[in-house]
Amino acid sequence: MKQNKEKTMRKDTLKTVLHYTKRYRIYVLLSFVLAAVTVAFTLYIPILIGDAIDFIIGKGNVDFDGIAAILKKILLFMVLSAIAQWLMNLCNNKITYGVVRDIRHKAFAKLEVLPLSYIDSHSHGDIVSRMITDADTFADGLLMGFTQLFTGVITILGTLIFMLTINAKITFVVVVITPVSLLAASFIAKRTYHMFKLQSETRGKQTAFIDEMIGNQKVVKAFGHEDENLKEFDEINEELRKSSLKAIFFSSTTNPTTRFVNSLVYTGVGITGALIAMSNGITVGQLSCFLSYANQYTKPFNEISGVITELQNALACAARIFEFIDEKPQVPDKENAVELNNAEGNIRIERVDFSYVREKKLIQNLNLKVNSGERVAIVGPTGCGKTTIINLLMRFYDVDKGSIKVDHTDIKKITRSSLRSSYGMVLQETWLKEGTIRENLLMGKPDATEQEMIEAAKASHAHSFIKRLKDGYDTYITEDGGSLSQGQKQLLCIARVMLCLPPMLILDEATSSIDTRTELKIQSAFAKMMEGRTSFIVAHRLSTIKEADMILVMKDGNIIEQGKHDELLKENGFYAELYNSQFEKV
C-alpha cells in the first residue's frame, strides 16, 4: 500500500517535471536530433577507420591516396560530430537550468502568497533547503538525465540495426537478455528512492538547525552554548551521514550490477556465437565484430541505469519542492474585490472569533466600533491578544467567524494590496531588508523625491544618525541591520512609514527601543501624522496612550474595559491598576 502510494507519487513528480519541460519543447527536440547526429557520426567513424586500415595491407602495399581521402572524411565527420555534441550540451543546459529557474520562480511566487500561518509555523531553514539544495540536486540529476538518456537510447537503436545486418538470431539473444540489466537497475532504483528522500529530509532538518543557530549566533555566544549546539548538530550530522551513506552506496551498486548482467550477456553471446560458428552459421570475423557491437550495445544500458538512480535522487528532491509549490495559498482576493482608495477609516469589528490553533480559543465575540480619525490605544498584559488584533486588521490572518469592515466593506471583499497599503505599520520587531538605507526608506513610496525622504527622516529624527554613517543614505546594511542599534532600526522603520503616510496607522510598540527624549521629539511628528487618521496604538507607555480617543483594555483575548483615560481611571478597574502600578515603590 505504502509502496503503491510512493510509486504514484513518483509518477506524479515525473509528470510535473515533464510539464515544466514543455516550454523547452524545441530544445528537447533539437537535443534529440543533435544526439542522433552525434551518435550516427560517432558510430560511422569506426567504420571509416576500418576502411582506412584495409588500405594498409603490408610492406610496399599501402594506398596513401585512399588513406588521405578517408582521413579527410574522418576529420570532417569528427568536427561535425563534436559541434553537434557541443550544441546538444548547450540545449541540455538550456533545458535543465531553465526548468530549475522556472521551478524556483514558481516556488518563490508561492512563498509570496502563502498564508502567514504557514510561514509562522514552518521552519524557515527547511523551506530554504528545499529552494536551494533540493533545486540544485534536481538540476544536476536532470542535466545528467538529458545528456545521457538521449545518446544512450539512440546508441542502442543504432547498434541494434548494425547487429541485425549481421545475424538476427544472436541479435535476438542480446535483445532478450539486455533488459535484465534494466530490471536490475529499476529494482535498485525503487529501493533507493526513499533513501534519497530520507537524505533530503535529514538535510532539510540540518539546514533548519543551521539556520536557527547561525542566525542567532549572538545569543548562542552570550550563553556560551557553542559546545551544546555542536553536540546537537553532530547528532543530526551523524544522522545525515548515515542516510547519505546508505543512499549513495546503494545507488552506486547499480552500475556494477548492470555491468555484471552485461558480462552475462557477453558470455551468452559468446556461447551462442561459438556454437553457431561451430556449425558454420557465421564466420569468426563476424563473431568478433558482433562481440564488439554487443559490447557497445550494452554500454548505454549501463549509462541509462546510472541515470535512473541519479534521477531517483533528483526526483526525491523535486518532490520536496513540488510539495512546497502545491501548498495551499492564502484565499485569493475575491474576483469582485474592491480597491480601497483614500479610506476614511471607519472600522467595525463585529462578533469576531479567532484562534491560531483550533483547540485553543483566543478571541471570542469581539466587537469594536472605531470612527474615522479616532485614535485607539490597546493596552493589557502581555499575551492578551494585542498583536493578534493587528494580524486580523492587516488580514495577515483571516477571522474564523464574524467580520471586520473598513468603510462599511468587509475586508474580505477588499483587495489585500489596497487594504494593506491603507495602513502604515510600525512593528516592535524591526525588520530592514538588505540594501541601502535609501532603499529601505523608499519601500513604501518608491517615487518619493530626495527632499521628501530627508524630511521624513528628519521628522523621525533618523536624519542626524544617518548623516553620521559612512555613506549617509547610501550606507549598505546587511541582512539583520548589522551594527545599527535597535533604536536606530526602529527610527528607520518609523521614517519609512512617515514617508508614505497612509490613511490608517498601526503602531505596535513603535517606539519601544527609542529613548524617551527622542520619542518626545518625534511625538509632535507622530501627532501630526495621526491627525485625521484612524490609528491603532499598542504601547506600554501611558504617555502615548493617555491622549487616545479610546482605550481598549484587553485581557485573555477579550476587551474588558473600554473608554477614555479619565473615565477608565474613575472606573477604578483593571486599567487603573495598570496605571497605578508605575508608582509602586520598588
Add this chain to the structure above:
Amino acid sequence: MKSLMKYLDDYKKECILSPLFKLLEATFELFVPLVMAAIIDIGISQKDKQYVFRMCTILIVLGVVGLVCSITAQYFAAKAAVGFSAKLRHSLFEHIGHLSYSELDTLGTSTLITRMTNDVNQVQNGVNLVLRLLLRSPFVVLGAMIMAFTIDVKAALVFAVVIPVLCIVVFIIMFMSVPMYEVVQNKLDQVLTTTRQNLTGVRVIRAFNKEKDEKKTFDRRNRQLTNIRMYVGRISGMMNPVTYCIINIGIAALIYAGAFRTDAGDITQGEVVALVNYMSQILVEVIKLANLIITVTKALASAKRIEEVFDTEPSIVGKSVIKTKRQFEYAVEFNRVSLKYKNSGEEALSNISFQVKPGQTIGIIGGTGCGKSSIVNMIPRFYDATKGEVRVNGINVKHWQTDQLRDLIGMVMQKSVLFRGTIRDNLRWGKADATDEEMYRALEIAQAREFVDAKEHKLDEMIEQGGKNLSGGQRQRLAIARAIVKQPSILILDDSASALDFATDAKLRKSLSQLEDTTIFIVSQRTSSIRHADHIIVLDDGKIVMTGTHEELLENCDEYKEIHYSQVSKDEEGGVA
C-alpha cells in the same frame, strides 16, 4: 582544497582501498578479451564444446569477481566521502561558533548557510568521484600508452603528443571554469538571501505590498544564476567534444604514421589495428574522466568558499592561561575605553571610564544610538575595545578565557530570541543541569511563572522557531528567566523590559533586587527602571555626560533632568511633585 584534505585523515584506509579495488576490477576487465580470444582461437577452431563452456564459466567468475571488487570500491568511496563531509560540516559549524560578532556582522548568515550545506555537498560529490576514478582512469590511459610503445615506438610517439595535449586542454578548461563556479555559488547565496528575507520579513513585505518587487528581485537573481550557469555550462560542455576531436586527430595521425611504418615493413596491419584500439580505449576513459573533471571543478570552487570561512579568523580569541586574582575591588571596570565598529566612520564610544563594585546595580541611560548597548556588549567581550581596557573581576577581558568570562555573565538582549524546543530546553541554555526548582525560581523572578503555569504542558510547552507562538512580552520574560537560571555574577539587561507593561516591569524590578550578590546592569530609556540603581551612567553620543545616583543627577545633570521630566510630566501628570 589542500587544507580540507585533513578531514580525510580518518578514512585513509578507505581512500586507499577504494581506488585499489577499482583498479582490480579494471584489471579483471582486461582479461575478458583474452578469454574471448581463447574461445575463438581454440574452442571454435577445434570445435571443442567443453572448452567453450569452461571458458564461459571463467568469464562468469571474472564477472562475479569484478562485481564484488567494484561494489567494495563503491562502498569505501561512499564511506570516505560521506564521512569526510560530515567531519567537514562539524568543523565548519564549530569554527563559525568561534567567530566573533564583528565577523558575523560582515559575513552574514545566508552565505554561511549555503557554504555549510550546498558547498559541502559539492565537495562530497567531488571526493566520492575522485576516489572511484582516481587510479582507474590514469591506469587505463597509461596502460594503453605503454602497450602502444611495446608495439612500435615510433608510431606510439603520437600518444606521447596526444596525451600531454589532452592534459593541457583539460587543465585550461578547468582553470577557466573554477572561478566561474565560484560566481555560481555566490549567485546562489543571493538567491538564498532573498528567500530568507522573505521569510523573516514577511509581515513588513506584505504590509508594504512589496511582494511584486521582491519577486522581481528574486527573478533577477534567479536569472543571473541561471545565466552564469549556462555560461559555465558552455565552457565545460566543450570538454567532451574537444577531447573527442583530439583523440580522433590522434587516431588519424596513427593511421597515417602506421601507413608509413607498414609501407616500410616495420609493423603489420594487425598492429595498426591494435594501436587504434588502444587510442579508442583512451577515448572511452577520457570521456569518463571529463565527467569527473567537471564535478571536481565544482568541488574545487566550493572548497575555496569553505576555506574562506575557515580562513576568517575570529578576532576575539580567549587566553588559555587564566591569571587568577582572588582579590578584586571592582566587578567591572572601564578604563578610557573607545570602540569603533568595522565599516563605520566614527567612534561608537569614546573615552569611557567607570568602576562598578560587586553587587551594585548600574543604570545606563541615553539617547537612541548613543552607545548604551555597545558598552554592555563589551563586558562579555563581544566586541574588543579599540582603545583602553575593560576589566571584569580585576582582570582585563582580553586575558580571560572567553568561556569562563561569559559563564559569569547573564545577558538578556534587546531582541529576545528563543529557540525551537520546550520552555525547559530554552531555560537550560542558561544551566544545562538546572532543576525544575531552579527554573521555577528564575521564572518567578522574571515574572514569567504565571503564564508558564497557565500553559497546558507547563515547562514542557513547545516553543516554535523564534518563539513565534509567544507574545513579545512573554518572550522577553523567558529570555530574562533564561539568564537568571544561569545564576550569573553579572546580569545584563539590555533594554530587555521594553515589551513589558508597567505593572510587570515594576514587579520585575522589585524581584531583581532580591539578587543581592549579583552585579546588575540595566540599560533602559525609562528613568523609572533605573532610578533605584546605585549608579546611573548618562550617555550622549558615545560619551559619558555624568554619573551619579538618581537624586544627584536630577540636581546636577541637565540631560538626565530632561529625560526624567519628559517621562514623568507626561506619564504621571505631575504625580511626582
